[in-house]
Amino acid sequence: MSICYDLHCHSTCSDGALSPADVVKRAHAQGVQCLAITDHDTFDAYEIARPTAEELDVTLISGVEFSCQWKGKNIHIVGLNVDVQHPVMKAAKCLMNERRLSRAKKIAERLEKLGVENAFAEAEANAAGGQIGRPHFAKYLVEAGYVKNLNQAFKRYLGAGKPGDIKQQWPEFEEVVGWIRQASGVAIIAHPLKYKLTRTKLREMCAHFRSCGGHGIEVISGGHQTPAETKALCDLANRFEFLGSVGSDFHKEGMSWQELGCIGTPNLSCTPVWSSWSSQQ
Numbered sequence: 001m002s003i004c005y006d007l008h009c010h011s012t013c014s015d016g017a018l019s020p021a022d023v024v025k026r027a028h029a030q031g032v033q034c035l036a037i038t039d040h041d042t043f044d045a046y047e048i049a050r051p052t053a054e055e056l057d058v059t060l061i062s063g064v065e066f067s068c069q070w071k072g073k074n075i076h077i078v079g080l081n082v083d084v085q086h087p088v089m090k091a092a093k094c095l096m097n098e099r100r101l102s103r104a105k106k107i108a109e110r111l112e113k114l115g116v117e118n119a120f121a122e123a124e125a126n127a128a129g130g131q132i133g134r135p136h137f138a139k140y141l142v143e144a145g146y147v148k149n150l151n152q153a154f155k156r157y158l159g160a161g162k163p164g165d166i167k168q169q170w171p172e173f174e175e176v177v178g179w180i181r182q183a184s185g186v187a188i189i190a191h192p193l194k195y196k197l198t199r200t201k202l203r204e205m206c207a208h209f210r211s212c213g214g215h216g217i218e219v220i221s222g223g224h225q226t227p228a229e230t231k232a233l234c235d236l237a238n239r240f241e242f243l244g245s246v247g248s249d250f251h252k253e254g255m256s257w258q259e260l261g262c263i264g265t266p267n268l269s270c271t272p273v274w275s276s277w278s279s280q281q
């Protein structure tokens with residue numbers, strides 16, 4: 001029997017709209033049988049969501065999406081099946097929390113200079129105790145009427161090359177992969193097509209990731225991907241002996257191309273990341 005996996009999504013522990021328990025409920029309603037909530041730089045959702053997952057008989061895998069850099073580019077690394085109690089994971093979360101906070105203060109200073117008032121406090125309130133990020137500023141910019149929608153907030157204020165795009169010293173591959181490996185997890189390059197790398201650069205990045213001990217890449221991200229793109233990513237996975245992972249990157253309701261379970265049960269032409277997981281998982 002094929003299982004519906006969704007191994008990349010977000011909750012209110014970072015920039016998602018639903019609580020961890022509600023993510024599990026929605027995933028279940030959408031037919032997901034095996035789920036990982038992979039919030040930005042925190043795995044807090046795992047413990048919170050576990051009772052609901054048990055109730056609904058959804059297999060919950062621990063997860064996180066770490067912010068990382070490679071050759072100065074912001075790259076996301078998903079960690080799956082990590083031991084969330086491992087001291088290295090706890091230290092990583094603290095470190096990333098500090099970096100996110102100091103970045104948020106810099107973003108707020110820059111926005112203030114552009115006439116946007118009270119940005120830090122408002123973004124912090126939007127984050128509601130979760131890892132603070134640019135989407136929390138974007139939400140405030142929309143609600144306070146500075147821009148019409150989230151996309152405009154990124155286009156004018158927060159996206160690449162805009163004032164809120166702080167050149168952040170996120171950790172390098174070696175460090176992040178090291179954390180995940182020490183906590184017995186698997187390290188996966190998230191949405192490899194999102195970084196707008198040339199084919200050569202993408203291969204270079206994969207080679208470096210492999211040499212750092214990385215385990216895999218996402219071969220399907222969201223529901224908008226073409227079969228040709230999936231095939232190309234599976235070929236890339238095979239070339240580097242990577243495992244293939246899949247995830248919707250769900251953040252909130254109403255975005256069909258990032259809906260929980262939107263990937264269904266595809267046949268992958270590479271080794272799936274779950275191939276080594278026990279039959280209970």
Ligand code: AMP
Nearest residue numbers: 015040132133134135150151154155251
């Ligand atoms: P951060 O982790 O703080 O750098 O914020 C990155 C997050 O912003 C991504 O994970 C997306 O959820 C969100 N994001 C990036 N670009 C856009 C956009 N154009 N519109 C809405 N959300 C975006």
Ligand code: MN
Nearest residue numbers: 010015040251
């Ligand atoms: Mn996000």
Ligand code: MN
Nearest residue numbers: 065076190191
């Ligand atoms: Mn991402």
Ligand code: MN
Nearest residue numbers: 008010065249
């Ligand atoms: Mn994500």
